[in-house]
Amino acid sequence: MPDFDLPLDQLERYAPALPEPPDFDAFWLSTLVxxxxxxxxxxxxxxxxLALFDCWDVTFGGFGGQPVRAWYTRPAGRPDALPGVVEYAGYGRGRGLPHERLIWPAAGYAHLLMDNRGQGDLYGCGGDTLDPSSGTTAGGPGVATRGILSPHDYYYRRLxxxxxxxxxxxxxxPGADPARNAVIGNSQGGGxxxxxxGLIPDLAAVLVSSPFLCHFPRAVSLxxxxxxxxxxxYLSVHRDAESAVWNTLSYMDAVHFARRATAPAHFGIGLRDTVCPPSTGFAAYNHYASPDKTMHTYRFNGHEHxxxxxxxxxxxxxxxxxxx
Structure with a gap:
């Protein structure tokens, strides 16, 4: 795929003035409460x-107290409290099997890999967390439009x-230092x-690549x-729903969260990414509030960055x- 988005010099300056819902902060405060x-x-x-790693099957209370599964993995034989990494998986992927993602524990971190509720059916080895709020007992090919007519009902409010x-x-x-936490994700996980x-002010670091959930109107147009x-x-069928859809998505847009983020951040984007267009990720990066941030671009790469x-x-x- 040849270049289809803005050239790099324009991407580096691309910071669109996206309007926020006036109750954005109140919406998320009430959601978390x-x-x-x-x-x-x-x-x-x-x-x-595996001889070198210890693993736990974790269940934690997520949205509405509903159970969410995760794998917690640490280097074996390390009694000290380690800095922690929470990893979020990409769209359609579940947590899979406990030996699938070992880079971060191999690097000496206490690693929590969160399952994606109602996902896991597109690739990988599946997931183990239902999404009872969606009214379904299993996943499916996609979740991007579940409950999209209302921010209170929308799938990404829950995720x-x-x-x-x-x-x-x-x-x-046990074994995770609560004062040294990073979050990391690619694509959906990056979003x-x-x-x-944007929701946790005392994170130590944020690592984002090819992020989804950024600048929805531009992404959908590209x-x-x-x-x-x-x-x-969805909009091609529900032609009268456009206003409601954009309103819902405005509460989930990672650009708005980036405006509130204070942790040091590390970004990566492929400039030929046709899944999550580069300008949408740059919109989040350029609005990211912390001055302590770095961007790595890959001119000839797509979503794999x-x-x-x-x-x-x-x-x-x-x-x-x-x-x-």
Missing amino acids: EAAGPVVLDARPVPND ITDAFRAVMALREL LALAVA TDLAPYGEIAT GDAIHTRTQLRWLHSRLHS
């Missing part, structure tokens, strides 16, 4: 067939709340990391690929933040 209650509901050791509560859960788990960065394409398809090369930059950057 409603979710208050016990955080870690269960944490039991599980065999992972963002889960993501916030996952950090609270990590802080209660969730940005949302959490790409037909899922997840944004699902919104366009810098892949393992980028992961290496993340490892080195995060070590400088959480081990200094």
